[in-house]
Amino acid sequence: MMAWLAGLWSNASAAIEPAGLRDAPALARIHGASFHRGWDEGEFENLLSQRNTLIHRLSMGRKVIGFCVSRMAADEAEILSIALAESHRGRGLSNHLLLTHLGHLAGRGVRTVFLEVEENNRPARRLYEHAGFAVAGRRERYYPQSAGEPLNAVLMRRDLS
Numbered sequence: 321m322m323a324w325l326a327g328l329w330s331n332a333s334a335a336i337e338p339a340g341l342r343d344a345p346a347l348a349r350i351h352g353a354s355f356h357r358g359w360d361e362g363e364f365e366n367l368l369s370q371r372n373t374l375i376h377r378l379s380m381g382r383k384v385i386g387f388c389v390s391r392m393a394a395d396e397a398e399i400l401s402i403a404l405a406e407s408h409r410g411r412g413l414s415n416h417l418l419l420t421h422l423g424h425l426a427g428r429g430v431r432t433v434f435l436e437v438e439e440n441n442r443p444a445r446r447l448y449e450h451a452g453f454a455v456a457g458r459r460e461r462y463y464p465q466s467a468g469e470p471l472n473a474v475l476m477r478r479d480l481s
């Protein structure tokens with residue numbers, strides 16, 4: 321199913337759809353530009369071929385500009401990653417992507433969703449809070465850094481009903 325985000329642009333529209341194997345290069349590019357340890361194309365191909373993994377792509381026209389990926393286990397899921405291409409940030413697009421993704425998880429029978437996010441990642445924390453996630457724990461020195469001290473993570477949770 322396709323979710324069209326109409327009315328946000330004068331002559332362009334964005335779509336949120338399940339990602340396929342052919343999206344792996346674009347997803348790896350966006351991930352690599354967004355995180356210190358980027359996932360390569362092969363890692364995305366691997367994720368895309370696993371039955372317990374759900375990946376949505378956000379695209380504008382023919383261009384993939386973001387993704388959300390989660391892993392399901394029984395009636396729980398973990399959001400593994402969400403990212404937008406930098407030039408498309410700051411317009412709340414990730415909110416639509418995340419809510420659509422959560423709707424699909426609910427449709428698969430998922431009742432509880434968890435995620436970990438770096439404590440000081442304000443845009444991500446705001447995004448998750450807006451989507452109904454609440455802090456459920458804290459992990460000290462969780463993300464190793466190539467230089468400097470490891471960063472803390474917060475664990476967030478949302479029940480789907």
Ligand SMILES: CC(C)(COP(=O)(O)OP(=O)(O)OC[C@H]1O[C@@H](n2cnc3c(N)ncnc32)[C@H](O)[C@@H]1OP(=O)(O)O)[C@@H](O)C(=O)NCCC(=O)NCCS
Nearest residue numbers: 354401402403404409410411412413414442443444446447
């Ligand atoms: C997290 C991410 C997906 C959010 O995408 P986005 O749709 O562009 O989000 P927005 O810029 O619209 O911002 C979301 C919220 O954070 C706020 N925000 C944005 N930048 C901020 C900053 N530097 N400081 C504080 N708040 C900020 C926005 O005001 C908005 O809050 P609001 O809805 O209360 O106004 C995007 O920033 C991204 O791809 N980041 C890199 C990857 C990442 O960190 N992913 C999450 C961890 S898995």
